[in-house]
Amino acid sequence: WQLLKPDILRFIDEFHANGIFPRGGNASFLALIPKKVDPQVLNDYRPISLIGCMYKIVAKILAKRM
Structure with missing residues (x-):
């Protein structure tokens, strides 16, 4: 996780x-x-x-906010 975390957070931002x-x-x-x-x-x-993992991550974040 420590290796991927900065890239994932940058993408989401x-x-x-x-x-x-x-x-x-x-x-x-x-x-x-x-x-x-x-x-x-x-x-x-x-x-x-x-399905690509970035799409799944963003979809889950948006679903939790609804």
Whole structure:
């Protein structure tokens, strides 16, 4: 935490001051995890959305303030 804390706090301060989230900051990546050994169709996969941690942190802070 000590290593990441200054960068995270700076990011949050800049977001609070400017009200702008960096482009692509809320992008997510979709990973398809196979449910079966030999997947053949799309239903044989489980979609997992990978969201950036900075977006999650800001979203949690804003949710707690509501």
